[in-house]
Amino acid sequence: MKPIIFSRPMTQVIPMLAGIIAMAGLLLASCQARRSSEAGAINAQEAAQRVYVAPGKYDEFYAFMSGGYSGQVSVYGLPSGRLFKIIPVFSQNPENGYGYSEETKPLLMTSYGFIPWDDAHHPELSQTNGVPDGRWLFINANNTPRVARIDLKTFETVETIEIPNSAGNHSSPFVTENTEYVVAGTRFSVPTPQQDVPIDSYKKNFKGVLSFIKVEPSGDMDLAFQVIMPGFDYDLAHAGKGKSKDWVFFTCYNSEEAHTLLEVNASQKDKDFVAAINWKKAEAYIQQGKYHQMPGTYYDNRFDTSTQTARSFVHKGVKVLIPAECPGLVYLIPAPKSPHGVDVDPSGNYIVANGKLNADLSVFSFDKMQQAIQQKQFDGEVNGIPVLKFDATLAGIVKSGGLGPLHTEFDDKGNAYTTFFISSEVVKWKLGTWQVEDRQPTFYSPGHLMIPGGDSRKPWGKYLVALNKITKDRYLPTGPELCQSAQLFDISGDKMKLLLDFPTVGEPHYAQAIPASILMPQSDKIYSLANNRNPYVTKTEKEARVVRNGRRIDVYMTEIRSHFVPDNIEGIHLGDTVYFHLTNLEQDWDAAHGFAVEGNRDNAELLLMPGQTKTLKWVPQRVGVFPFYCTDFCSALHQEMQGYIRVSAPAEQVALSWSTGKE
Amino acid sequence: MKKRLNTLLFLIAAFWFVGCHSSSTSEQQAAASTETPSASASTSTANPLDDKGIGPVQSVQLGPIQSELAKKGEAIFNEKCTACHRIESRYIGPALKGVTKRLAPEWIMNMILNPDVMIQQDPIAKQLVNESNGAVMANLHLSEDDARALLEYLRSIDDSSSSR
Numbered sequence: 001m002k003p004i005i006f007s008r009p010m011t012q013v014i015p016m017l018a019g020i021i022a023m024a025g026l027l028l029a030s031c032q033a034r035r036s037s038e039a040g041a042i043n044a045q046e047a048a049q050r051v052y053v054a055p056g057k058y059d060e061f062y063a064f065m066s067g068g069y070s071g072q073v074s075v076y077g078l079p080s081g082r083l084f085k086i087i088p089v090f091s092q093n094p095e096n097g098y099g100y101s102e103e104t105k106p107l108l109m110t111s112y113g114f115i116p117w118d119d120a121h122h123p124e125l126s127q128t129n130g131v132p133d134g135r136w137l138f139i140n141a142n143n144t145p146r147v148a149r150i151d152l153k154t155f156e157t158v159e160t161i162e163i164p165n166s167a168g169n170h171s172s173p174f175v176t177e178n179t180e181y182v183v184a185g186t187r188f189s190v191p192t193p194q195q196d197v198p199i200d201s202y203k204k205n206f207k208g209v210l211s212f213i214k215v216e217p218s219g220d221m222d223l224a225f226q227v228i229m230p231g232f233d234y235d236l237a238h239a240g241k242g243k244s245k246d247w248v249f250f251t252c253y254n255s256e257e258a259h260t261l262l263e264v265n266a267s268q269k270d271k272d273f274v275a276a277i278n279w280k281k282a283e284a285y286i287q288q289g290k291y292h293q294m295p296g297t298y299y300d301n302r303f304d305t306s307t308q309t310a311r312s313f314v315h316k317g318v319k320v321l322i323p324a325e326c327p328g329l330v331y332l333i334p335a336p337k338s339p340h341g342v343d344v345d346p347s348g349n350y351i352v353a354n355g356k357l358n359a360d361l362s363v364f365s366f367d368k369m370q371q372a373i374q375q376k377q378f379d380g381e382v383n384g385i386p387v388l389k390f391d392a393t394l395a396g397i398v399k400s401g402g403l404g405p406l407h408t409e410f411d412d413k414g415n416a417y418t419t420f421f422i423s424s425e426v427v428k429w430k431l432g433t434w435q436v437e438d439r440q441p442t443f444y445s446p447g448h449l450m451i452p453g454g455d456s457r458k459p460w461g462k463y464l465v466a467l468n469k470i471t472k473d474r475y476l477p478t479g480p481e482l483c484q485s486a487q488l489f490d491i492s493g494d495k496m497k498l499l500l501d502f503p504t505v506g507e508p509h510y511a512q513a514i515p516a517s518i519l520m521p522q523s524d525k526i527y528s529l530a531n532n533r534n535p536y537v538t539k540t541e542k543e544a545r546v547v548r549n550g551r552r553i554d555v556y557m558t559e560i561r562s563h564f565v566p567d568n569i570e571g572i573h574l575g576d577t578v579y580f581h582l583t584n585l586e587q588d589w590d591a592a593h594g595f596a597v598e599g600n601r602d603n604a605e606l607l608l609m610p611g612q613t614k615t616l617k618w619v620p621q622r623v624g625v626f627p628f629y630c631t632d633f634c635s636a637l638h639q640e641m642q643g644y645i646r647v648s649a650p651a652e653q654v655a656l657s658w659s660t661g662k663e
Numbered sequence: 664m665k666k667r668l669n670t671l672l673f674l675i676a677a678f679w680f681v682g683c684h685s686s687s688t689s690e691q692q693a694a695a696s697t698e699t700p701s702a703s704a705s706t707s708t709a710n711p712l713d714d715k716g717i718g719p720v721q722s723v724q725l726g727p728i729q730s731e732l733a734k735k736g737e738a739i740f741n742e743k744c745t746a747c748h749r750i751e752s753r754y755i756g757p758a759l760k761g762v763t764k765r766l767a768p769e770w771i772m773n774m775i776l777n778p779d780v781m782i783q784q785d786p787i788a789k790q791l792v793n794e795s796n797g798a799v800m801a802n803l804h805l806s807e808d809d810a811r812a813l814l815e816y817l818r819s820i821d822d823s824s825s826s827r
Binding site: 526539540541542558560561562563565585586587588591635636637661 | 741742743745746747754755779796797798799801802803804
């Protein structure tokens with residue numbers, strides 16, 4: 001056997017050992033391949049070739065995975081499954097100081113105050129004409145309801161907006177066809193507006209609010225209006241596309257309006273609903289003034305890319321629409337049973353309700369729904385909202401044979417793919433015939449699945465990623481806490497083929513992917529120092545200085561390979577608060593510098609990209625001389641990149657001074 | 664039999680080692696032939712003024728000092744270069760007084776515009792990094808016009824100092 005697997009041994013003994021190990025490895029691999037092929041996979045060698053991205057080569061797709069309870073987004077390459085970056089969104093991030101630097105803290109501000117950690121669920125790419133366009137990525141905070149916008153030129157969070165009158169912002173942040181709106185529906189109905197009432201007055205006092213956030217061409221978000229719905233749980237959503245582009249569909253469970261032991265009490269009825277909202281009609285009603293003003297304080301935090309600083313704007317009050325007063329605004333479509341995901345096919349005609357307590361999938365037709373509305377084929381109403389007749393809107397039923405359907409995505413060949421949580425599988429079926437074409441096991445218990453562009457008008461139907469909740473026995477054990485995982489399937493042929501397992505950061509609720517060819521050319525390499533309008537920027541070493549203003553000290557400090565200016569500071573006293581305003585003077589891609597100062601109990605460190613200014617607050621705790629240093633290995637002289645700050649007792653007469661070098 | 668097996672294994676291993684070794688050499692050659700631009704870097708024995716460096720600047724036409732351009736260069740120098748350079752004395756990098764007498768104008772501009780490649784491949788630049796204890800020249804992504812202005816500023820210093 002030719003030992004071609006191992007490269008360039010340094011001695012003549014190692015090759016023989018390596019050869020033996022290689023053979024053992026191949027034997028092992030072939031054993032695993034046999035095991036996998038029983039599970040519907042291709043052989044391991046072929047799978048490895050399909051996902052192998054050679055050193056120095058690029059992946060074909062960017063995948064954005066929700067971090068779930070980490071509150072972040074992680075960026076992976078497909079097909080390799082390599083992790084590139086974690087984008088901090090709703091949680092402080094020790095890797096780059098997000099939520100610790102003074103410039104980024106406002107992004108975590110809410111009407112409740114500063115919230116350092118939330119639960120992020122569904123990434124959603126902005127779209128133009130129903131196709132992911134690579135401008136922004138949105139993601140929802142589930143716990144304290146918010147929606148964030150990430151700029152895909154810098155891969156940084158640039159806005160977070162709070163949703164008032166909402167709770168458990170789960171059916172969010174899905175976009176309309178041209179990103180006119182991002183939606184945010186409450187999972188938990190609550191007293192609206194909030195008030196002190198008995199919990200068992202649920203049916204009387206609790207409402208479900210569906211919010212529509214307007215996205216300006218600049219990307220800035222504004223809460224446009226809310227629709228006050230019955231007190232159900234609004235679980236997921238998707239906007240229509242093409243012919244159905246004026247509509248957004250939300251799944252509802254707990255139409256029983258239970259407020260305790262929902263596990264049993266919200267599973268009583270045979271059918272719940274898909275709520276269909278016509279947002280064009282809503283806009284018209286708002287223009288006609290048919291709205292009510294409801295109280296509700298909320299924060300909109302915007303990161304200004306020129307000042308590199310986030311600011312919080314506090315708003316009060318929101319426009320609300322009441323469906324009973326707005327004919328044609330909302331219809332309810334009965335859907336079996338406790339539906340979870342609601343997914344619209346690329347044509348915009350088929351709306352799939354994934355009834356998680358039902359083995360079958362109900363697929364509704366937008367054309368039939370419009371016809372049913374015209375012919376008033378109603379089956380009663382809820383709070384003045386017409387309920388359409390189930391049979392009048394149904395296009396077909398997929399008799400899947402699986403258990404616990406949760407989510408469906410689509411390829412570009414007229415196929416749909418649905419995860420089944422309880423039976424741990426992905427089922428491929430055909431739109432129109434409703435016939436199951438293939439099914440493959442997943443390991444284990446998939447929630448969402450993702451096909452690049454798979455919820456848009458233009459899926460790139462080459463890969464499918466199943467996002468699994470359980471991984472026991474799939475990886476080396478790491479104590480009681482195990483990773484969760486993604487599994488990559490090749491869906492280019494008739495049968496799905498399992499290619500790769502890879503672990504994810506936090507819980508991968510949902511993901512989106514886009515061809516690298518769209519994002520790569522627009523990716524920023526540096527922040528322009530010339531355009532840096534941070535009020536605390538120091539653009540040249542000559543401008544570096546230390547300024548005392550009462551007990552506040554502002555240190556205007558620069559970093560360039562491999563020194564700080566200033567690197568010796570004296571005249572600081574206990575009781576002072578020091579703000580280190582660091583500017584990285586580099587203008588070269590990947591020339592980052594860090595900053596850390598000893599004993600900073602509140603705010604950790606900074607990491608600065610080229611041309612960036614960030615501020616670290618430091619309250620000295622002790623008298624002495626404390627080092628600070630660069631935390632990012634920046635050059636051969638990185639270890640020399642250090643300095644000292646002297647802290648004196650309040651009574652000591654030490655003049656404020658600063659310097660670098662002898663000059 | 665055992666000896667023959669050992670010999671065989673040795674031969675296979677040796678062949679493998681040689682094969683890998685030769686392939687790495689050819690990779691290096693390929694890299695060198697594709698990456699080196701037309702301006703030559705081989706100046707080890709020649710006059711340093713003949714080394715035009717490696718980068719976008721192939722030739723510079725010099726005339727009398729253009730004082731406006733030199734002024735612009737001075738402003739850029741004070742803003743961008745003083746983090747590491749002084750005119751009169753060594754700082755992080757070498758003192759710049761006399762540099763236009765020591766080195767070719769093309770070399771100076773290429774060092775400003777293409778420092779990453781220069782410090783890897785140009786013999787003079789490599790030597791300078793050594794003398795600066797490994798401190799590398801940062802690429803500040805200046806324009807060719809900016810680099811030309813900086814050159815004029817450095818020329819104006821050397822011109823005035825030599826005429827003194």
